[in-house]
Every structure is written in structure tokens, then in C-alpha cells.
Amino acid sequence: MITNPSPALDALLRDAAGRIDAIDARWLLAHAAGRSQSWLYAHARDPAPDGVPERFEALVARRAAGEPVAYLTGVRGFWDFDLAVTPATLIPRPETELLVELALARLPAADARVVDLGTGSGAIALAIARERPDAAVLATDASVDALAVARANAQALELTQVRFAHGDWYAPLAGARFDVIASNPPYIEDADPHLARGDLRFEPTSALSSGADGLDAIRSIAAGALAHLAPRGWLLVEHGLAQGAAVRALFERAGLVEVATERDLEARDRVTLGRAPEARKAD
Structure with a gap:
């Protein structure tokens, strides 16, 4: 069975940047991945871990609707x-x-x-x-x-x-x-x-x-x-x-x-x- 590979982390950011602020996107992706900003930079071209693309997409949609980043991340x-x-x-x-x-x-x-x-x-x-x-x-x-x-x-x-x-x-x-x-x-x-x-x-x-x-x-x-x-x-x-x-x-x-x-x-x-x-x- 062939499965589609998970998109790279930087590809997720590029896709989100057209809908929300790029800085907001980085915070939300780090939150979705349970990782730090520095980890994102170091692993930008790595495939996104399982579940991260879906969690990130849900957060991006909520941010695009206006919900504050602080409430989305809780911090x-x-x-x-x-x-x-x-x-x-x-x-x-x-x-x-x-x-x-x-x-x-x-x-x-x-x-x-x-x-x-x-x-x-x-x-x-x-x-x-x-x-x-x-x-x-x-x-x-x-x-x-x-x-x-x-x-x-x-x-x-x-x-x-x-x-x-x-x-x-x-x-x-x-x-x-x-x-x-x-x-x-x-x-x-x-x-x-x-x-x-x-x-x-x-x-x-x-x-x-x-x-x-x-x-x-x-x-x-x-x-x-x-x-x-x-x-x-x-x-x-x-x-x-x-x-x-x-x-x-x-x-x-x-x-x-x-x-x-x-x-x-x-x-x-x-x-x-x-x-x-x-x-x-x-x-």
C-alpha cells in the first residue's frame, strides 16, 4: 500500500503564509508539533511528524478567522x-x-x-x-x-x-x-x-x-x-x-x-x- 509522504515543515509554512501572517504561522506550527522555534529552523526540510499537518491546518483556519494566536497556543x-x-x-x-x-x-x-x-x-x-x-x-x-x-x-x-x-x-x-x-x-x-x-x-x-x-x-x-x-x-x-x-x-x-x-x-x-x-x- 502506497501512502502519500508527509509534507515538509517548510512547505506547510509556505502554504499557510498565503492565509495568515508568517510569524503567526511559525508559532502555530511549533505549537502543533510540540516543539520550539529553534527546532523548526533546524528541521525545516524534514517531513512533518504524524498528525502535525492536520493539527496545524486546524489552527491556521482558526487564525484566519481571527482567533488570537495566544488563545490558540494558550501562551x-x-x-x-x-x-x-x-x-x-x-x-x-x-x-x-x-x-x-x-x-x-x-x-x-x-x-x-x-x-x-x-x-x-x-x-x-x-x-x-x-x-x-x-x-x-x-x-x-x-x-x-x-x-x-x-x-x-x-x-x-x-x-x-x-x-x-x-x-x-x-x-x-x-x-x-x-x-x-x-x-x-x-x-x-x-x-x-x-x-x-x-x-x-x-x-x-x-x-x-x-x-x-x-x-x-x-x-x-x-x-x-x-x-x-x-x-x-x-x-x-x-x-x-x-x-x-x-x-x-x-x-x-x-x-x-x-x-x-x-x-x-x-x-x-x-x-x-x-x-x-x-x-x-x-x-
């Missing part, structure tokens, strides 16, 4: 580690690393207390914990499913100092105060047409959009910050590129000082931060 790189992601969590973006850098720079040298509001996959909380293993880090989320993903990521990275709490924004904090409150909340306008395009169609809407102007979540976070910041503690929030001025106004209205907006590598407003005043001495 997205962030900071210096990989995170498991699912459709219950926002896909971590490289620009969120700016928020992590700014938060780390503002932590006290010892006994730092940090909370990541709306942690999703755990990206911010786990990056901070990885760099500062001495810090006490709390991660919260209103989604039970997202918290399960974040917990699993913490376990995989052996970041045992990170704790998790279920609830919306400040609800799970029970009066606790922190040196840094960090958040990448939803900030897209509810009617933004981008929500119906590309990868965003597959991500949880609750993690993307927040009211008519996209600022409902940030309003809540800013308004409650002073009740949960230690004296001279910092609030840092990621937001949209056109929202810097509006977010600064919300921070100032909430009583924060030293309010400023930092820009990302493409010179776009990305993170606004503000500080709690010194504690007042009793009269």
Missing part, C-alpha cells in the same frame, strides 16, 4: 516569562511592561505592599513579584475564571508570595493599604468599532470596555485610591493613548499629587500615576 510571553492565557483573560501586551517598570521604580526598599487590581492572567502582579521576591503582592479580579488562570501562572512560576482575592476593584481589600496600586483596567469606549474587529472580538469585553467614554473603571479606581494607599503611596493606571489629560484630571480630583503621564516607546500616553499626600498629623 503569551510577558516580561521575562510565559503566561498561560485563556478567553477568560485579556491577552497581555508589551506596552503593559511600562506599567511594571514604573511600579518597580516606586516601591520602597523593604516591606513593599503591592496590589494589582483586575489582574487577569496575573501579568503585572507576577512580574513585580518576580523582580521583588520580598514584596507582599495581592492580585484581585472580578472574574473567578481569570483568577484561576492567574493562580495557575503563579504556581508555575513558583511565586508563592502572591495572594489572590475575588472582587471588583477595591471590594476585596477590606481597608488594607498599599505602597503601590497598579492596574490595567478596561478603558475602551463601549461603542468603539474596534471591539468588533481583529483579536479584540475574542477577548472578554469586561476587560476591554468601560462606559461611554471608556473611563468608568478608572473613575472608580481613582476615587477609591486614597482610602487604600499608604502615605506617599502611588497609584499607576494604564489607559488609552488619547486619555492622558482626562485621567490626570480624575487623579487630581481624587486628591492625588505629583500626577503625571508617562509615554510608551512610540511616544503615546500610556500610564498615568499619582501619589498620596503625606499623612496629616493629629491636631
Whole structure:
């Protein structure tokens, strides 16, 4: 009995490149083969292992329909580690690393207390914990499913100092105060047409959009910050590129000082931060 030989790995990539991005195709083929990118380069002309062409074709079809690569592979790189992601969590973006850098720079040298509001996959909380293993880090989320993903990521990275709490924004904090409150909340306008395009169609809407102007979540976070910041503690929030001025106004209205907006590598407003005043001495 004559069987058709399995196509070479590079032939599979060439065929897929006409339908999806070539870089995406490489990630999906590596995932279908259960191998690394470097293995693909070294074995590009080898016949594909049994079952790989079929698994790869199914992934390519889903990607061509718009499904994000991160959800197809179940993994997205962030900071210096990989995170498991699912459709219950926002896909971590490289620009969120700016928020992590700014938060780390503002932590006290010892006994730092940090909370990541709306942690999703755990990206911010786990990056901070990885760099500062001495810090006490709390991660919260209103989604039970997202918290399960974040917990699993913490376990995989052996970041045992990170704790998790279920609830919306400040609800799970029970009066606790922190040196840094960090958040990448939803900030897209509810009617933004981008929500119906590309990868965003597959991500949880609750993690993307927040009211008519996209600022409902940030309003809540800013308004409650002073009740949960230690004296001279910092609030840092990621937001949209056109929202810097509006977010600064919300921070100032909430009583924060030293309010400023930092820009990302493409010179776009990305993170606004503000500080709690010194504690007042009793009269």
C-alpha cells in the first residue's frame, strides 16, 4: 500500500503564509508539533511528524478567522516569562511592561505592599513579584475564571508570595493599604468599532470596555485610591493613548499629587500615576 509522504515543515509554512501572517504561522506550527522555534529552523526540510499537518491546518483556519494566536497556543510571553492565557483573560501586551517598570521604580526598599487590581492572567502582579521576591503582592479580579488562570501562572512560576482575592476593584481589600496600586483596567469606549474587529472580538469585553467614554473603571479606581494607599503611596493606571489629560484630571480630583503621564516607546500616553499626600498629623 502506497501512502502519500508527509509534507515538509517548510512547505506547510509556505502554504499557510498565503492565509495568515508568517510569524503567526511559525508559532502555530511549533505549537502543533510540540516543539520550539529553534527546532523548526533546524528541521525545516524534514517531513512533518504524524498528525502535525492536520493539527496545524486546524489552527491556521482558526487564525484566519481571527482567533488570537495566544488563545490558540494558550501562551503569551510577558516580561521575562510565559503566561498561560485563556478567553477568560485579556491577552497581555508589551506596552503593559511600562506599567511594571514604573511600579518597580516606586516601591520602597523593604516591606513593599503591592496590589494589582483586575489582574487577569496575573501579568503585572507576577512580574513585580518576580523582580521583588520580598514584596507582599495581592492580585484581585472580578472574574473567578481569570483568577484561576492567574493562580495557575503563579504556581508555575513558583511565586508563592502572591495572594489572590475575588472582587471588583477595591471590594476585596477590606481597608488594607498599599505602597503601590497598579492596574490595567478596561478603558475602551463601549461603542468603539474596534471591539468588533481583529483579536479584540475574542477577548472578554469586561476587560476591554468601560462606559461611554471608556473611563468608568478608572473613575472608580481613582476615587477609591486614597482610602487604600499608604502615605506617599502611588497609584499607576494604564489607559488609552488619547486619555492622558482626562485621567490626570480624575487623579487630581481624587486628591492625588505629583500626577503625571508617562509615554510608551512610540511616544503615546500610556500610564498615568499619582501619589498620596503625606499623612496629616493629629491636631
